Amino acid sequence: MNADDSAPRSDRKTRRELAVRSLTLGAAAAGATGMPLILPLAAAAVESKSDTRILTGAVMLEHQAAATYDAIVKATRDARLSGLAHAFGAHAQEHADAFASILLQREIAPPPPPRSAAIKRANRLSDGAAIELAISLEGAAVRFYYDAMRNIEDGGLVKIGAATMANHGQHLALLRGAANREPVPTAFEAGGRARS
Amino acid sequence: MASSLLFAGCSPDNDAGERQGKGDPDRDVPILALILDVERTSIAAYALGISRLRGDALDLARELADQERQHAERLERLIKDLGRTPHPAKPAEHYQRGFPSLADELDVLTLAIDVENTAIAAYLDALPKLSTGSLRATAAAIATNEAQHLSLLRDALDRPAVPDAFVTGEG
Numbered sequence: 169m170n171a172d173d174s175a176p177r178s179d180r181k182t183r184r185e186l187a188v189r190s191l192t193l194g195a196a197a198a199g200a201t202g203m204p205l206i207l208p209l210a211a212a213a214v215e216s217k218s219d220t221r222i223l224t225g226a227v228m229l230e231h232q233a234a235a236t237y238d239a240i241v242k243a244t245r246d247a248r249l250s251g252l253a254h255a256f257g258a259h260a261q262e263h264a265d266a267f268a269s270i271l272l273q274r275e276i277a278p279p280p281p282p283r284s285a286a287i288k289r290a291n292r293l294s295d296g297a298a299i300e301l302a303i304s305l306e307g308a309a310v311r312f313y314y315d316a317m318r319n320i321e322d323g324g325l326v327k328i329g330a331a332t333m334a335n336h337g338q339h340l341a342l343l344r345g346a347a348n349r350e351p352v353p354t355a356f357e358a359g360g361r362a363r364s
Numbered sequence: 365m366a367s368s369l370l371f372a373g374c375s376p377d378n379d380a381g382e383r384q385g386k387g388d389p390d391r392d393v394p395i396l397a398l399i400l401d402v403e404r405t406s407i408a409a410y411a412l413g414i415s416r417l418r419g420d421a422l423d424l425a426r427e428l429a430d431q432e433r434q435h436a437e438r439l440e441r442l443i444k445d446l447g448r449t450p451h452p453a454k455p456a457e458h459y460q461r462g463f464p465s466l467a468d469e470l471d472v473l474t475l476a477i478d479v480e481n482t483a484i485a486a487y488l489d490a491l492p493k494l495s496t497g498s499l500r501a502t503a504a505a506i507a508t509n510e511a512q513h514l515s516l517l518r519d520a521l522d523r524p525a526v527p528d529a530f531v532t533g534e535g
Contacts, residue, residue: 255526256526258529259526259528259529260529262529262530263529263530266530310508313504314501314504314505314508315501317491317497317500317501317503317504318497318498318500318501319497323492323493324492326491326492326500327488327491327492328530329504330487330488330491330503330504330507330508331488331530331531331532332529332530333504333507333508334484334504334507334508334510334511334531335511335526335528335529335530335531336508337508337509337511337512338511338512338514338515338525338526338531339526340512341512341515341516342515342519342525342526351512351516352427352428352431352509352512352513352516354509355430355431355432355434355435355438355506355509356434356438356502356505356506356509357505357508357509357512358501358505358508
């Protein structure tokens with residue numbers, strides 16, 4: 169999806185529906201593996217006008233991504249996929265820790281990581297399913313931060329959010345390549361549904 | 365290091381609140397013009413380097429250069445939407461003045477990595493200053509695309525494609 173924000177009529181309801189849809193797609197992929205279905209909660213958070221709620225949503229999203237990659241590392245025997253998942257999971261954990269730290273500075277308790285029992289159920293993924301799951305989650309993550317750009321008040325958070333979005337965009341490009349797709353199919357990476 | 369630099373600017377007093385509408389021409393046009401200049405520099409870098417490339421590296425450079433042109437066109441359109449006229453692009457030699465000499469593929473891809481990093485840093489610097497959420501979202505989508513370019517270029521040089529969790533353009 170192109171980030172065609174210069175279109176004369178930008179409809180907030182449509183944007184909200186798109187955000188929920190893209191994150192729900194990620195949630196559906198996660199749910200198929202037994203992952204906790206927290207991404208719709210993140211979608212609701214990103215549409216709020218509260219930096220605190222958006223930060224909370226970001227921590228939840230990044231926890232989800234870290235847990236997903238942990239499951240992929242445990243499930244796969246493919247060295248390249250394992251290497252990507254290990255690195256990307258570490259990045260997601262860094263993002264979660266950074267946003268949790270900002271919440272704590274604001275004297276707000278960050279959300280806890282998902283329970284390990286749910287993650288263990290995801291260990292039977294095939295490599296192909298694992299890559300598709302990761303593409304869906306990375307697309308949802310890019311979309312989350314793209315939508316957050318509209319609603320974050322704090323300029324420092326805008327910058328951190330963009331740096332995090334860019335990192336998820338890099339993950340997405342490499343995962344598309346691993347799935348034999350065009351790594352960078354658009355000049356305006358706004359995430360959302362995985363494209364072929 | 366990169367993340368600590370980012371967090372240093374994180375305070376609730378910074379002015380990046382969303383405003384509706386297309387934006388504030390006096391505030392946004394100079395910012396957009398600056399990043400348009402960065403995009404034109406990237407286009408000039410790829411134009412200069414492409415003649416030294418072959419095979420996969422050539423295909424990659426052509427694709428990335430095309431996306432840089434799309435960014436420039438979008439920025440020009442955004443400036444026009446704000447009621448101003450974008451400065452015309454200068455001759456390629458103007459942008460290429462500061463480039464190193466390019467002897468081979470390694471030189472070209474290294475220059476491309478430099479210009480992509482410069483672009484990412486410029487977008488991250490510009491983002492909090494833009495007056496509307498819509499402009500910020502567009503700028504972030506372009507910055508993310510530049511970060512993807514960076515990964516593909518690093519990968520082409522057998523360097524780690526995604527070395528950092530926060531992409532700041534300072535790498």
